Amino acid sequence: MENIRYDLITALPEMILLGMAMLVLLLDLFLKQSNRIAIYSLSQLALLIAAYFTFTTHAPGVGYAFTGAFVDDAMSDVLKLMIYLGTSLIFVYTRQYIQLRNMFRGEFYALVLFSVVGMMIMVSGQNMLTLYVGLELLSLSLYALVALDRDNARATEAAMKYFVLGALASGMLLYGMSMIYGMTGSLNIADINHALMNSEKTHSVLILGLVFIVAGLAFKLGAVPFQMWVPDVYEGSPTAVTVLISSVPKLAAFAFVIRLLVQALPTMAVDWQQMLMIMAVLSIIIGNVTAIAQTNLKRMLAYSTISHIGFVLFGFMSASINGFISALFYIASYVLMTLAGFGIILLLSRKGFEAEKLDDLKGLNQRSPWIAFMMLIVMFSMAGVPPTLGFYAKFTVLQAALQAGFLWLVVFAVLMAVIGAFYYLRVIKLMYFDEPQDHHPIQAPMDMRIVLSINASALLIIGLMPQGLMSLCGYAIIKSLS
Amino acid sequence: MLEYFLQHILSFAIWLPIAAGVAVLFTANDNKPNATRWFALIGSIASFLVTVPLYTHFNFADGGFQFQESFQWIATFNINYHLGVDGIAIPLILLTSFTTVIVVLSAWEVIEKRVAQYMASFLIMSGLMIGVFCALDAILYYVFWEAMLIPLFLVIGIWGGPNRVYATIKFFLYTLLGSLLMLVAFIYMYHQTGSFAITDYYQLPMPLNVQVLIFLAFFAAFAVKVPMWPVHTWLPDAHVEAPTGGSVVLAAIALKLGGYSFLRFAMPIAPDAAHHLSGFMIALSLIAIVYIALVALVQKDMKKLIAYSSISHMGFVTLGFFLFNNLGLDGAMVQMVSHGFISAAMFLCVGVLYDRVHSRQIESYGGVANTMPVFAAFAVLFAMANSGLPGTSGFVGEFMVILAAIQVNFWYAFLAAFTLIFGAAYTLWMVKRVFYGEVANQHVAVLKDLNKREFLILAILAILVLALGIYPQPLTDMTNASVTQLLSHLAQSKLGVVSPVGTGL
Numbered sequence: 012m013e014n015i016r017y018d019l020i021t022a023l024p025e026m027i028l029l030g031m032a033m034l035v036l037l038l039d040l041f042l043k044q045s046n047r048i049a050i051y052s053l054s055q056l057a058l059l060i061a062a063y064f065t066f067t068t069h070a071p072g073v074g075y076a077f078t079g080a081f082v083d084d085a086m087s088d089v090l091k092l093m094i095y096l097g098t099s100l101i102f103v104y105t106r107q108y109i110q111l112r113n114m115f116r117g118e119f120y121a122l123v124l125f126s127v128v129g130m131m132i133m134v135s136g137q138n139m140l141t142l143y144v145g146l147e148l149l150s151l152s153l154y155a156l157v158a159l160d161r162d163n164a165r166a167t168e169a170a171m172k173y174f175v176l177g178a179l180a181s182g183m184l185l186y187g188m189s190m191i192y193g194m195t196g197s198l199n200i201a202d203i204n205h206a207l208m209n210s211e212k213t214h215s216v217l218i219l220g221l222v223f224i225v226a227g228l229a230f231k232l233g234a235v236p237f238q239m240w241v242p243d244v245y246e247g248s249p250t251a252v253t254v255l256i257s258s259v260p261k262l263a264a265f266a267f268v269i270r271l272l273v274q275a276l277p278t279m280a281v282d283w284q285q286m287l288m289i290m291a292v293l294s295i296i297i298g299n300v301t302a303i304a305q306t307n308l309k310r311m312l313a314y315s316t317i318s319h320i321g322f323v324l325f326g327f328m329s330a331s332i333n334g335f336i337s338a339l340f341y342i343a344s345y346v347l348m349t350l351a352g353f354g355i356i357l358l359l360s361r362k363g364f365e366a367e368k369l370d371d372l373k374g375l376n377q378r379s380p381w382i383a384f385m386m387l388i389v390m391f392s393m394a395g396v397p398p399t400l401g402f403y404a405k406f407t408v409l410q411a412a413l414q415a416g417f418l419w420l421v422v423f424a425v426l427m428a429v430i431g432a433f434y435y436l437r438v439i440k441l442m443y444f445d446e447p448q449d450h451h452p453i454q455a456p457m458d459m460r461i462v463l464s465i466n467a468s469a470l471l472i473i474g475l476m477p478q479g480l481m482s483l484c485g486y487a488i489i490k491s492l493s
Numbered sequence: 494m495l496e497y498f499l500q501h502i503l504s505f506a507i508w509l510p511i512a513a514g515v516a517v518l519f520t521a522n523d524n525k526p527n528a529t530r531w532f533a534l535i536g537s538i539a540s541f542l543v544t545v546p547l548y549t550h551f552n553f554a555d556g557g558f559q560f561q562e563s564f565q566w567i568a569t570f571n572i573n574y575h576l577g578v579d580g581i582a583i584p585l586i587l588l589t590s591f592t593t594v595i596v597v598l599s600a601w602e603v604i605e606k607r608v609a610q611y612m613a614s615f616l617i618m619s620g621l622m623i624g625v626f627c628a629l630d631a632i633l634y635y636v637f638w639e640a641m642l643i644p645l646f647l648v649i650g651i652w653g654g655p656n657r658v659y660a661t662i663k664f665f666l667y668t669l670l671g672s673l674l675m676l677v678a679f680i681y682m683y684h685q686t687g688s689f690a691i692t693d694y695y696q697l698p699m700p701l702n703v704q705v706l707i708f709l710a711f712f713a714a715f716a717v718k719v720p721m722w723p724v725h726t727w728l729p730d731a732h733v734e735a736p737t738g739g740s741v742v743l744a745a746i747a748l749k750l751g752g753y754s755f756l757r758f759a760m761p762i763a764p765d766a767a768h769h770l771s772g773f774m775i776a777l778s779l780i781a782i783v784y785i786a787l788v789a790l791v792q793k794d795m796k797k798l799i800a801y802s803s804i805s806h807m808g809f810v811t812l813g814f815f816l817f818n819n820l821g822l823d824g825a826m827v828q829m830v831s832h833g834f835i836s837a838a839m840f841l842c843v844g845v846l847y848d849r850v851h852s853r854q855i856e857s858y859g860g861v862a863n864t865m866p867v868f869a870a871f872a873v874l875f876a877m878a879n880s881g882l883p884g885t886s887g888f889v890g891e892f893m894v895i896l897a898a899i900q901v902n903f904w905y906a907f908l909a910a911f912t913l914i915f916g917a918a919y920t921l922w923m924v925k926r927v928f929y930g931e932v933a934n935q936h937v938a939v940l941k942d943l944n945k946r947e948f949l950i951l952a953i954l955a956i957l958v959l960a961l962g963i964y965p966q967p968l969t970d971m972t973n974a975s976v977t978q979l980l981s982h983l984a985q986s987k988l989g990v991v992s993p994v995g996t997g998l
Binding site: 376380391396397398402406407409410413414418421422425426428429432433436437439440443444476477478481482485 | 566567568569570607610632635636639640642643646647650651657658661662665666669670673674676677680681683684
C-alpha cells in the first residue's frame, strides 16, 4: 500500500496534467466560441499546478516508482519545469494566431497537454517500454497537431510525411530495443547497464541494436542523415505548431538520449561516440550550408535547428559529465532562442498573412525598432555571438569536446559556425538595412508582447549572467548521473 | 567617494558610455533629434572625463596591471570579471574615449535618419572597446571583442554607402572567423591551467609546436583586425562604405584592438613561437608597408586611399612589435596613438568634402583650396602628418621603428623607410589633385568653408597631432615601464617543462 502511494506521488504531476487534459477536452464540448478563452486559462493553470507539484515534491535523491520503470531525479524535475515553462510560453504566443485561423478549439490545447505528458514520461522513463510509450504519446499528439488545420493542404502533407517517417523511426527504435532486450534479458535501464557491465565482451547483436536505437534517436532529434522530415514539417505546419515541434520536445529528446545511451549503454560509449560524431559533423555541415539557400524563414530555422542539434551531439559525444551538462545547457538555450524566434514570426503574422518569408522581415527596424531588436538578439544568439546566451551554449559544448580530445573537430565546428553566421546576418540585414515593403500595423495582444520581450531579453540577460542556468544544468546532471 | 571611484574606474569607463548609449536609445524622440545629439555629446564627454584619472593617477614606474578589479562571474568555468590596465592599455583607452567625442560631434547634422540609433551605437561601441583594453580574463575579453562587432556591423550596414551590405557582412565574417579560432586557443589553455586568467596563461609552459599553433590562432584573430597583408581586404571595403563616424572608429580604434592584442596575448603567451615566427611577421609587415603603399598610390577613391594608407601604417606597428626591442615597441605604441589621430582626421576631412559634394572620387574635386582655404590648411597639415613630416606625430613613431629596425637588420630599415617616400607620394599627390589647381567644376565652385563645429573638431586633432609630434615624452613615459616588463617576459623561454596530455596535439 505504501508502495502504491509512493508511486502515485512520484507520478503526480503527470497524472494531474493528464486529468486536466481530459477536462479540457470535455469542457470544450460545453463552451461557446466566445467563452473558449476559459480553455486557454485552464491549460495554463494545468501547467502551473503541475509545476507546483513537480517543484514541491522535488527531492535531491533519486526515487524509483512503478517497480523501477519510472524515475524521479534532479534531471527529470529540472527538465519538466523547463517543459512547463516552454509550453506556457507557447500558449501565450499562439493564442492570437490560432484564434485568427479557426484553430482555437479544445483539441489544440488537449493535444498540446497530451504531448507534454508524453514528454514528461520520456523524461522520467526508466524502462525502455515506458520511454517508448512516452515517445509515442508525444509523437501521435504532434502528428495530429500538424494536421489540425484540416483544410490546409500543405499542413496535411507535412503531417503525412511526419507520420510515415516518424512511424518508421519508432519501428527502428523498437527493433533496437528488442535486440538489447534479447541480449540482456531486461527492459529496465539500470538492469541493462548491470547486465552489460558484467559481460565480458560486446556481442555484435548489441552493436546492431545500438545502431537501430541511435538511428531512431537521430530521427527524433532531426540529426543528419535522418533530418529529411525537419524542413518540410517546419514549413508545412501552422507556425503555432512549428513553435511547439521545434522547441520543448528537444528537452524530452535530450532526456531520452541520456536514459538510453548514457544510463543504459555506458559500456558501449566507444561505439555510440563514433556514431554521434559522424552525425554531429554531418548535421553541422548540412544544416548550415543548406540554410543559406532558403528563402522561407521557417525552413531556414529548420536547417538552423539541424545544425544546433549537431552542436548538441558534440556535447554528447564527449561522453563525460562535462559534456552532458554542456549538451543540456545547449538544448535549454536553444529552446529559449527558438521560442523567441518563432514567437516573433507569430507576432508579425496576421489574418491571411504568415510572415514566414525572409522578405517579410524587410525594414522591420523602421516599423518597430523593439521587435527588430528582439529578432536581432535571437539571430546573434543563434549565431553564437557574445554577449548573448547562444555564445555560452557553443562555448560550453566546444570546451567539453576539446576536453575529450576532439581538437580538430572543434576547429571544424567553429569554421562552420562562421558559415552559419552568414544566414543569421542576412536576417539582420533585411530588418535593418532594407526598406520596409509591408506597412500594416503590427497587432498583438499586450501579454504576448510582454512575455516575448522578457523571453528575448532573457537571451541577453542570461548571456551577461549565465551562471544561474549553468548551475541548474550542472545540478540536474551531476545529481542524476553520478 | 573618490576612493571608491578610483577602485572601480575601469568599470565606470566601460559601463558609463554603454549606459549612456542605452539611455539615448530609450529616451530618443525622432522629432527632436537635437536633444538626442546633445544627450549623446554629454554622455560621450562624461565618458571621456571618467577615463582622464587613468592618466593622472597612474603610477608610471610600475609596469604591471593597475586599477585592478576582480570578482567572480561564471564560477563553473572559473571565469572572472577581472579588469586591469598597464601603460600599454591606457593610451589606447584615452584614445577611444576621446575619439567617441569626436565621432559624436562629427555626426551632428550629417546623420539625419535614426539619429538615436547612430549615437547609441557609437557610445555602446566605445564602452565595449574600452572593455577589450581592460579585460584580464580571456572570456571577458572575448565577449567585449566580439560584442563590439555588433554595433559596428549595424553602423556600416544602416548608414553606409551603396555597397554597404557586402562590405559589412564581409567585415563581420572575416573578423568572426579569426576570433573563433582564438576562442579555441583560449579553451585549450583553460584545460591546461584550469583558469581563463590571462596572467595564468603567461606562466603556462608549452612546447614549441603547441605555442606555434596557439600563436597562429591568435594571429588569425589579430592579423585580420590590424589588418596585416594578406587578410586586409575587408578593410578598404568597410572604410569606403562606412559613414564618416564608422571610418573614424574603424581606423582610429578598431585596428588598434588588433595591435594591442598582439602585445597582450599572442606575444607573451607564446613567446617562443613569437620569436620563432618573427621573420614571418616582419615579412608580412614589410609587405604591408611597401606593397600596400604602392596600392594606395593608384587609388581613385579618397577613402580607399586612406584605408590602404592605414594598412601600410599599421605595418609599422607590427614591425615594431616583432623587432623585440624597447625602441621598436615604444615606437609602435606611439605609431598606434598617432595613427589614431591622423587617420581620424583624414577620414573627417574626406567626410567634410563628402557632406558637401557627395563624392569620394578624387577626380570630382580640384582647386578646393580656392573655395575652402581654412579647410585646405588643415587638410594639408594632416596630409603632411600622414606622410611622416618631422614635427608631426606621424614622424615620431615611424622614425623610432626605423631606428629600431636598423639595430636588428639594415634591410628591414631600408625597406621600411620606403614608406616615407611612398607615403608622401600618395598623400601629397592626392592633396595636389583635390586642393590645388584651378577650380575644377560647379560643385567645387560653390563649396562653403568649414563651419564652427568642423573647425573645432579639426583644430583639436591638429593640436594633438602637433603636440605628440613635438613632445611625445608623456606617451613614451607611460608605456615605458610596461614595455620593458613585456620585453623581459618575452626574453624568457616558456618551452616545455610540462607536455600536454590527451589533447590530440
